[in-house]
Amino acid sequence: MPEEEKNIPTGDFNDTVVFDAPSIGIPWRVLVFSLILFGISLVVFLGLKFGYMEYLENRSEALDQSIGELADTVNQDEQQEFITFYSQLVNLKTVLDNHQFGVNALKFLEENTLPPIYFTGAVMNVPERTMQLEGQADTLDIFIEQLAVLKDASGLEGDAVVDNIEFSPTGEVAFSMRLTFTPTFFARL
Amino acid sequence: MAFAAVFIVGAVIVYASFIRPALDEAEIARGEVASKGQVLELHQGAAEQVQSIITQFQNLGQVRQTVGLAIPDEPGVTDALNQFYAIARNEGVELKGFSLDEGVGPPAREFLVQRLGILTVSMSVEGRYESVKGFLEGVETNIRVANVMEVGIAPVSQDSTGSTDALFSMDLMVEVYYQRTE
Numbered sequence: 001m002p003e004e005e006k007n008i009p010t011g012d013f014n015d016t017v018v019f020d021a022p023s024i025g026i027p028w029r030v031l032v033f034s035l036i037l038f039g040i041s042l043v044v045f046l047g048l049k050f051g052y053m054e055y056l057e058n059r060s061e062a063l064d065q066s067i068g069e070l071a072d073t074v075n076q077d078e079q080q081e082f083i084t085f086y087s088q089l090v091n092l093k094t095v096l097d098n099h100q101f102g103v104n105a106l107k108f109l110e111e112n113t114l115p116p117i118y119f120t121g122a123v124m125n126v127p128e129r130t131m132q133l134e135g136q137a138d139t140l141d142i143f144i145e146q147l148a149v150l151k152d153a154s155g156l157e158g159d160a161v162v163d164n165i166e167f168s169p170t171g172e173v174a175f176s177m178r179l180t181f182t183p184t185f186f187a188r189l
Numbered sequence: 190m191a192f193a194a195v196f197i198v199g200a201v202i203v204y205a206s207f208i209r210p211a212l213d214e215a216e217i218a219r220g221e222v223a224s225k226g227q228v229l230e231l232h233q234g235a236a237e238q239v240q241s242i243i244t245q246f247q248n249l250g251q252v253r254q255t256v257g258l259a260i261p262d263e264p265g266v267t268d269a270l271n272q273f274y275a276i277a278r279n280e281g282v283e284l285k286g287f288s289l290d291e292g293v294g295p296p297a298r299e300f301l302v303q304r305l306g307i308l309t310v311s312m313s314v315e316g317r318y319e320s321v322k323g324f325l326e327g328v329e330t331n332i333r334v335a336n337v338m339e340v341g342i343a344p345v346s347q348d349s350t351g352s353t354d355a356l357f358s359m360d361l362m363v364e365v366y367y368q369r370t371e
Contacts, residue, residue: 027190034196041203048211056218063225070232078243080370085246087303088256088368091294095260095305095334095366102337103326121343126336189330 100186102126104155108181109133112153116142129157129181137173155185258332262368264291264308269333269365273312276327282316285358293369306369309338312361315345321359328363338362 105124113119119135137143143165150160157180166174246253261268266289277284287310294305314324321342328335345356 027193030190031193031196034193034200038196038200038203041200041208045203045207045211048208048215052215053211053218056215056222059222060218060225063222063229067225067229067232070229070236073236074239074243078247079239082239082243082246083301083303084262084368084370085253085256086301087297088260088262090297090299090302091305091366091368092256092260092334095336099329099334099336101326101329102340103322103329105340106322106325106342122341124340126338126340189326 100126101189102186104186104189105131105179105181108153108155108185112149114142114146114149117146126186129183129186131179131181132176133179134176135174137175139171140167140173143173143175150179155181157182259334260305260366260368261333262370264306264367265333266308269308269310272331272333273310273328276331277314277324280316280323280327281320282314282324282359284312285315286313287311294366303369303371306367308365308367310335310361310363310365312363313358314361315356315358317354318357321357325359325361328361333365336364338364 102124105122109119109122116138117135119133121134122131124131137146147160147162150156161178161180162175163178164176168174270287273287274284289311290309292307292309294307296304314321316324325337325340329337339360339362341360342357345358
């Protein structure tokens with residue numbers, strides 16, 4: 001057999017054509033697919049940017065406007081009047097809860113002072129519940145008796161604190177003392 | 190194949206550089222819209238409640254008037270002076286002096302509550318013991334709430350001490366209140 005004959009392809013020519021057909025279609029399909037993919041990505045971006053975002057911005061503005069308009073549905077004057085009244089009520093309760101009756105101290109002295117004792121001055125600090133008293137007693141015995149009366153009296157926190165005692169030549173006693181009342185003493189009339 | 194690669198790379202670039210940031214932006218905007226929607230719903234409910242409360246409040250004329258006498262919504266210095274003068278006259282004491290200082294109370298702890306204005310009134314009265322005591326009680330039980338801070342009582346003349354007709358002078362420091370509208 002000659003050498004040339006050996007290199008001549010054998011077999012059917014049609015078989016070779018059928019074998020190469022898909023390799024021609026695949027690049028086109030890939031190209032179309034990539035083109036569609038690119039197109040979709042552009043459409044999605046444009047839709048997001050100029051469709052959805054626009055919608056959200058408009059909705060946001062509409063909500064802002066609705067919230068703003070809502071404030072006008074309640075009359076500002078009526079609102080202020082109500083806040084003032086509410087404040088008055090709350091503050092009134094606070095003030096009344098802390099309200100104290102200083103006159104109780106004078107009634108206390110009337111009930112717990114012996115007749116021979118008389119006071120020449122009284123200074124009361126109601127928030128601190130204290131009273132500074134200055135007075136005179138005919139004798140020291142009477143003054144001691146007065147201290148005993150105060151010790152037994154209800155309404156005092158601790159004993160009367162005597163600051164000063166002075167004796168006159170006639171035997172009279174001038175004194176000053178401080179009383180501290182219990183926390184509830186001034187609460188009720 | 191080269192064109193296909195260009196388009197695919199282009200699609201990836203569009204996604205990474207434009208779509209992804211736009212999605213993030215949209216997510217934030219959507220969150221804002223959702224929260225504004227919730228705020229609107231809450232405000233609508235609150236506005237309805239406020240309107241209903243205001244309607245009820247407007248029907249409380251008598252209560253408002255009484256509360257307004259106890260703590261008026263203005264300093265009302267003249268009214269306060271008139272009231273103390275009336276108490277003094279009723280109790281038979283002489284109002285010898287009257288001075289006034291204006292201040293502000295501490296901030297309220299409750300929401301919406303506006304702080305009180307405080308008028309610190311210093312007064313001097315003179316009269317018999319029972320009258321002076323009656324004046325003090327009158328001030329403390331007056332319709333306009335008054336808290337007595339300090340009281341000083343002394344006989345006008347030491348000579349008359351112990352006598353039922355003895356004159357006493359009383360110095361009072363009293364706080365009266367009014368509602369500030371801030």
